[in-house]
Amino acid sequence: MSSLFFAFVAVLLGTLGGRDQLIVAQVSGASQRGPGVLCAAIASATLSALAMALAGQAVAGILPGPGKTMLVAIALLFAALELAWPVRQAKAKEPSRSVAAIAIVLVARQFGDGARFLVFAVAAATGAPLLAGMGGAVGGILALAAGWALGENDLARLPLRPLRVALAAITLLAAIVIGLDARGIVD
Numbered sequence: 001m002s003s004l005f006f007a008f009v010a011v012l013l014g015t016l017g018g019r020d021q022l023i024v025a026q027v028s029g030a031s032q033r034g035p036g037v038l039c040a041a042i043a044s045a046t047l048s049a050l051a052m053a054l055a056g057q058a059v060a061g062i063l064p065g066p067g068k069t070m071l072v073a074i075a076l077l078f079a080a081l082e083l084a085w086p087v088r089q090a091k092a093k094e095p096s097r098s099v100a101a102i103a104i105v106l107v108a109r110q111f112g113d114g115a116r117f118l119v120f121a122v123a124a125a126t127g128a129p130l131l132a133g134m135g136g137a138v139g140g141i142l143a144l145a146a147g148w149a150l151g152e153n154d155l156a157r158l159p160l161r162p163l164r165v166a167l168a169a170i171t172l173l174a175a176i177v178i179g180l181d182a183r184g185i186v187d
Contacts, residue, residue, distance in 0.1 A: 003126035004135035011139030014115030017160025044106035045140030053133030056123030073179035075121035082114035084168035
């Protein structure tokens, strides 16, 4: 059950201020909060979280204990780097208003973001990919639904950059500690 909670919190916080949330906020405003945008957000958050959880389980399954721990540290390092990277998003243009196109763009963005790397790490570390995927999906859905409800202007007023930097620092610290533990330097 802890994998569900950790993945939920990690994705909820990691998605706040992220590119996918900004895309949803921009397209939501352009479509006057159309339900199709919310449906695309729900589908993409669910698909990407479950896929990364299964990937974490698959990769961790072929590694020995210390290798699995090092894999978690590397995934956390990638997540920290992505979270610390400034989010600069061009204004989203969606001329076709296609729900499928929005979902494809969101899934493509999510497969390389820090929040999904955290789902990968939780699934690899705990060996509970279904719970990690479910927690990540719910966290992503809530964060994207907030972007959908707020819209681009209200989302821009929130202090999301400092939150992402703080989360990046915490994630980097966790990556260092776990990596040192995997090498036997710290217990």
